[in-house]
Amino acid sequence: MLSDDQTPNSLINRPVFRQVIIIGAGTAGLSAAYQLKKSGFKNVLILEGQDRVGGRILTNYLDDSFSKPLDMGACWIHGLENNPVYELVQREQFPSHTGTILTYDIGMCVDENGNEIPNSLHVEVDQFFESLAQDIRDLFQLDSINNNQTSLVDKRLISESFQKVFSEKFQKFLNLNGGDGETRRLKLKLLQRRFDQETGECGCNSMDQVSHYEFGSYQRPKGPDLEFPCGYGSLIRYLRSLIPENWLCFEKFVENISWYNNDQRIKIECATGERYECDHCIVTIPLACLKWNYKSLFTPALPAWKTEAIHKLDMGTVDKIYLFYDNLDFIKGDSLAIIYDKDDNIDIKKEWYKKIFLFMKVYDNVLLGWITGDEAIYCEDLDETYIGDVLTNVLRKSLKNSSIPKPNKVIRTQWFSNPCSRGSYSYVPVGATSKQHIKDLSRPLYVNNVPKLLFAGEATHKNYYSTVHGAYITGQQQAENLIKFIKNDEKLARQSAKDMLTKVIFDISEPP
Numbered sequence: 001m002l003s004d005d006q007t008p009n010s011l012i013n014r015p016v017f018r019q020v021i022i023i024g025a026g027t028a029g030l031s032a033a034y035q036l037k038k039s040g041f042k043n044v045l046i047l048e049g050q051d052r053v054g055g056r057i058l059t060n061y062l063d064d065s066f067s068k069p070l071d072m073g074a075c076w077i078h079g080l081e082n083n084p085v086y087e088l089v090q091r092e093q094f095p096s097h098t099g100t101i102l103t104y105d106i107g108m109c110v111d112e113n114g115n116e117i118p119n120s121l122h123v124e125v126d127q128f129f130e131s132l133a134q135d136i137r138d139l140f141q142l143d144s145i146n147n148n149q150t151s152l153v154d155k156r157l158i159s160e161s162f163q164k165v166f167s168e169k170f171q172k173f174l175n176l177n178g179g180d181g182e183t184r185r186l187k188l189k190l191l192q193r194r195f196d197q198e199t200g201e202c203g204c205n206s207m208d209q210v211s212h213y214e215f216g217s218y219q220r221p222k223g224p225d226l227e228f229p230c231g232y233g234s235l236i237r238y239l240r241s242l243i244p245e246n247w248l249c250f251e252k253f254v255e256n257i258s259w260y261n262n263d264q265r266i267k268i269e270c271a272t273g274e275r276y277e278c279d280h281c282i283v284t285i286p287l288a289c290l291k292w293n294y295k296s297l298f299t300p301a302l303p304a305w306k307t308e309a310i311h312k313l314d315m316g317t318v319d320k321i322y323l324f325y326d327n328l329d330f331i332k333g334d335s336l337a338i339i340y341d342k343d344d345n346i347d348i349k350k351e352w353y354k355k356i357f358l359f360m361k362v363y364d365n366v367l368l369g370w371i372t373g374d375e376a377i378y379c380e381d382l383d384e385t386y387i388g389d390v391l392t393n394v395l396r397k398s399l400k401n402s403s404i405p406k407p408n409k410v411i412r413t414q415w416f417s418n419p420c421s422r423g424s425y426s427y428v429p430v431g432a433t434s435k436q437h438i439k440d441l442s443r444p445l446y447v448n449n450v451p452k453l454l455f456a457g458e459a460t461h462k463n464y465y466s467t468v469h470g471a472y473i474t475g476q477q478q479a480e481n482l483i484k485f486i487k488n489d490e491k492l493a494r495q496s497a498k499d500m501l502t503k504v505i506f507d508i509s510e511p512p
């Protein structure tokens with residue numbers, strides 16, 4: 001027998017083989033693994049690029065008893081009815097905590113010079129905005145029911161941006177309900193803040209990028225948005241507990257997937273040099289990472305329809321800035337919105353903070369600022385103490401209170417800088433459609449009628465894109481598709497072995 005140092009190189013470097021390899025241990029990857037485990041699969045591996053599970057779910061805790069979560073990524077269960085994530089929460093009775101239930105409601109609204117904006121004004125603008133948003137969701141639904149035949153859907157609606165159509169409608173609204181010049185200017189600033197807030201919902205830089213018509217393709221299960229009990233990390237810990245620990249391989253950043261080979265095996269290479277082989281691969285890499293890497297990631301190149309889907313769909317950046325204080329007595333109510341004078345040629349280096357659309361109290365000593373798009377990306381490279389200094393000046397000026405202290409600590413997320421996310425969540429931009437491009441993004445690639453590459457992850461769900469429940473469902477669905485195929489294939493293989501046997505017996509019994 002050979003000892004370790006006598007082992008030939010060819011043996012040391014022999015790739016590890018598994019029947020199924022899942023790339024990514026975020027929600028979609030873990031949910032796919034759980035389905036495979038439930039169906040009795042044993043020969044599975046998850047290759048995860050980072051040193052942790054969860055992907056865009058990451059919960060830190062303010063206390064040792066895990067009762068005060070601080071979610072760096074996802075924090076809400078969006079809607080309850082038929083939401084598999086909510087069903088899990090109920091079934092498994094996840095522990096609850098007493099943290100604030102988060103909403104986008106504005107407690108206090110001021111301009112950057114410290115003038116308070118009457119409640120009635122921002123409520124009026126927000127209500128107008130919401131009713132237009134609901135109209136487009138209803139139109140999309142109706143159109144889907146009528147198989148895209150609704151007469152209201154003209155070409156303009158499909159090719160226009162959300163911001164353009166909404167701004168035009170708002171102008172008409174102002175002509176009827178604008179009030180005096182100053183009130184009109186205020187309402188326009190409030191609309192701009194509302195657009196910025198919507199970039200946080202959609203995960204984009206500007207609502208000019210989002211397709212007006214496809215805005216309606218995003219659907220929410222019925223019911224309110226609930227903060228995940230005890231932080232979203234508890235969902236990830238739970239899913240991880242359902243799969244064998246030895247299925248998980250960390251710090252295996254996949255650099256190449258060779259999916260069309262003579263021996264029918266998929267060959268996977270990691271940045272660390274390790275090689276793996278499998279019969280089927282479920283890819284849950286985020287859309288933005290696919291955009292950055294798809295050319296070098298797949299051999300041979302992906303078919304044109306798949307790369308078109310990767311190009312046409314988009315994913316932007318939403319970051320969180322947590323500010324820690326002794327107390328938040330200097331803010332009235334649960335949240336603060338500041339509206340700014342902004343022109344189109346904003347200098348991001350000086351005015352990045354103007355994109356923070358809301359500050360929320362998440363605990364009685366922790367304030368959370370939401371920032372999106374190019375400004376969020378710029379902020380990811382700033383020193384956290386500097387961010388705290390800039391925001392102290394902003395808060396002092398807009399609340400007319402020079403004694404507001406500097407925060408004791410600042411934490412801001414860096415979802416764009418992370419090579420395993422390259423952003424926060426996906427949306428459907430102008431020029432793309434959920435019907436075509438999300439469908440194509442989710443379509444498996446077959447070799448000789450065998451599904452070789454399957455695609456899951458939030459961006460592959462045609463209505464629940466951008467969400468945890470979307471990611472969970474797509475992981476489950478792709479695993480189920482594969483299970484069905486493999487079981488059917490095994491049945492056919494058993495049948496053909498039986499046929500062969502019958503044939504051999506028949507041959508033998510034939511007279512010479």
Ligand SMILES: Cc1cc2nc3c(=O)[nH]c(=O)nc-3n(C[C@H](O)[C@H](O)[C@H](O)COP(=O)(O)OP(=O)(O)OC[C@H]3O[C@@H](n4cnc5c(N)ncnc54)[C@H](O)[C@@H]3O)c2cc1C
Nearest residue numbers: 024026027028049055056074075076254420457458468471
């Ligand atoms: C700030 C923020 C707030 C959010 N808020 C909410 C919310 O309130 N509610 C909600 O429902 N959703 C929210 N989301 C979105 C939600 O987090 C995601 O939709 C969901 O977690 C995506 O799951 P996924 O499995 O598709 O992708 P991911 O969780 O990103 O998993 C992909 C995995 O693949 C790994 N990976 C990437 N590249 C490679 C590679 N080359 N090799 C190996 N591994 C790789 C990654 O490390 C990651 O673990 C939020 C996201 C962010 C960033």
